Amino acid sequence: MEPDNALERLLEESVTNPGRRPDFYRVLPRYPLLVAGAVAADGTLLPRTMQGPDGTLLPIFTSAARVEQAFPPGTPCVTLPGAELFAALPEGTRAVLNPFAPFSKDLTARELEWLAGRAGPEAEPWLVPAGEQVLLGQPAERPEALLAALRALFRRRPAVAAGFLAQVAFPGAGEKPHAVIGLRLEGDGGFDALARDLGTVARAALPPGSVVDFVEVPAGSSSGIPGYLARQVPPFYQRG
Numbered sequence: 001m002e003p004d005n006a007l008e009r010l011l012e013e014s015v016t017n018p019g020r021r022p023d024f025y026r027v028l029p030r031y032p033l034l035v036a037g038a039v040a041a042d043g044t045l046l047p048r049t050m051q052g053p054d055g056t057l058l059p060i061f062t063s064a065a066r067v068e069q070a071f072p073p074g075t076p077c078v079t080l081p082g083a084e085l086f087a088a089l090p091e092g093t094r095a096v097l098n099p100f101a102p103f104s105k106d107l108t109a110r111e112l113e114w115l116a117g118r119a120g121p122e123a124e125p126w127l128v129p130a131g132e133q134v135l136l137g138q139p140a141e142r143p144e145a146l147l148a149a150l151r152a153l154f155r156r157r158p159a160v161a162a163g164f165l166a167q168v169a170f171p172g173a174g175e176k177p178h179a180v181i182g183l184r185l186e187g188d189g190g191f192d193a194l195a196r197d198l199g200t201v202a203r204a205a206l207p208p209g210s211v212v213d214f215v216e217v218p219a220g221s222s223s224g225i226p227g228y229l230a231r232q233v234p235p236f237y238q239r240g
């Protein structure tokens with residue numbers, strides 16, 4: 001089955017290429033979406049729901065053809081821009097985009113919260129406490145799925161000049177070693193502008209429960225984690 005529109009093509013691509021998921025999430029709130037149901041006299045949305053394995057789900061559709069894959073022809077529908085629809089949903093709602101279609105996606109309560117603008121970014125800045133012991137090296141097994149997804153993302157973000165991989169451990173914290181990704185940025189946009197995209201890609205490309213840190217590597221870095229990445233680690237991505 002071929003996608004009906006640009007959003008469906010983007011959704012189909014993002015299923016196999018996590019690097020495209022930030023673009024999908026960026027377009028989704030601007031796209032007209034369909035919900036089976038009606039609007040009450042007071043403007044309240046009265047949608048039809050479905051029962052999934054873990055409870056009630058709100059089915060959302062990207063075209064009329066997708067609605068007919070889930071409900072009988074002629075089912076009344078409401079069409080709303082994505083951002084308006086997400087803002088109208090009660091907190092804790094869980095949804096599924098295009099149920100029964102080849103290009104389908106669950107939308108968790110957390111995803112719907114930040115699509116509605118009620119939650120923060122998917123990645124947050126962190127600081128290493130003064131005096132904290134830091135062990136740096138290269139992972140025995142490189143997270144190739146994450147690196148491939150990040151390369152795909154970086155090729156669409158001109159501000160990213162280079163990306164570096166290392167493994168970091170904080171012995172005093174009793175945590176297992178985990179990946180750290182360094183970013184060298186140039187031109188417009190800074191780390192904060194990439195935070196949500198980085199988190200989205202990492203969540204999609206890594207196994208559940210995995211941890212990855214992101215740190216900026218300014219040109220000329222000579223100390224700390226940025227210095228190690230800049231001086232001793234060949235980039236896994238470099239803008240052409």
